[in-house]
């Protein structure tokens with residue numbers, strides 16, 4: 001056994017979360033793509049079977065009330081709340097992240113304007129995952145605002161009297177950079193504006209502290225580190241003291257104070273329910289509820305500590321195994337600036353990733369040249385990390401022996417990038 005294999009064995013032996021892996025359906029693949037689609041928790045198939053056969057098949061309409069379907073969005077929101085540092089009553093589950101970005105951002109502009117009508121700018125993370133940028137553009141057009149894309153580090157300097165709302169990513173999907181949520185939130189507030197945080201790449205991976213840091217609104221998906229399944233519903237956080245003034249741009253009947261009153265006039269419900277829109281997607285939602293059971297007894301600080309240990313160890317193994325100039329790490333080394341992934345730039349990343357996947361090391365490729373490896377502390381171990389780095393080094397060496405990078409597998413176009 002090599003020194004790093006021995007080290008991996010020792011780290012796995014001391015891992016307080018090691019037994020969690022058995023709560024997931026995994027084979028001998030090294031799965032480092034939980035930042036795109038989390039693995040399947042063992043409890044989910046049985047629960048989905050019950051929801052479909054018994055709750056839907058036998059109880060039918062009674063399940064909306066007796067089976068707790070109607071209140072699932074708030075109930076499951078309260079299960080997610082402690083994972084993102086929120087007290088109960090502020091998180092609701094439903095719709096996609098994209099839809100919740102829209103609700104939150106338009107809601108944030110309306111909140112800012114209720115105090116100062118002169119605010120007419122939306123600042124958006126210039127490096128954002130595309131959907132947030134597209135939706136911010138539409139939100140700006142709808143609200144008569146100007147859209148200002150700004151790199152997160154330059155956001156404080158860009159804020160002013162005209163800023164209505166700021167949309168930021170907690171962790172950059174491509175580089176894995178963790179942005180400073182407390183200080184950026186404080187800067188936005190000092191300028192009199194409202195902030196919306198996209199937590200897709202931090203929820204379930206690291207402490208967020210929404211209440212502690214006074215965040216206004218936040219959204220996140222549940223299919224990455226929360227393992228809710230493909231397309232599982234997203235969540236929306238509206239801070240308690242803002243809920244009465246939160247004016248959703250999608251005021252569907254599910255957010256009405258009295259949905260079954262079927263009244264002509266809209267009267268928004270109190271609390272997190274105000275963030276709902278239409279009928280919840282119960283099958284996905286209850287699959288997510290089952291998936292969240294793996295968090296019972298798990299502390300996010302423990303998850304964060306293991307996440308940093310995993311990414312540290314991956315960087316150590318890559319440095320030891322991979323020739324220096326072959327890859328460039330674009331994920332910050334500083335723990336305070338690192339999410340739960342490592343992104344390596346490499347000239348023919350698409351082809352390299354294809355080869356890694358063929359050898360049982362599953363990460364993903366992000367346009368134009370990034371190998372992305374996500375580390376989900378609940379089911380990734382240190383031996384996985386060592387193996388991934390070793391296979392990466394072997395594939396890069398094999399490629400060099402073949403005469404270097406081949407042609408760009410995507411022909412230089414972005415169509416295959418996700």
Ligand SMILES: Cc1ncc(COP(=O)(O)O)c(C=O)c1O
Nearest residue numbers: 096097098129131173198200221
């Ligand atoms: C930061 C971020 N926001 C939003 C999304 C996607 O939103 P949706 O769940 O609506 O597809 C993703 C990933 O898909 C993401 O990484």
Ligand SMILES: Nc1ccccc1C(=O)C[C@H](N)C(=O)O
Nearest residue numbers: 035036037129173174200231418
């Ligand atoms: N929802 C998906 C559906 C299909 C394929 C990927 C995704 C992702 O979530 C991508 C992810 N947001 C990313 O950070 O690249």
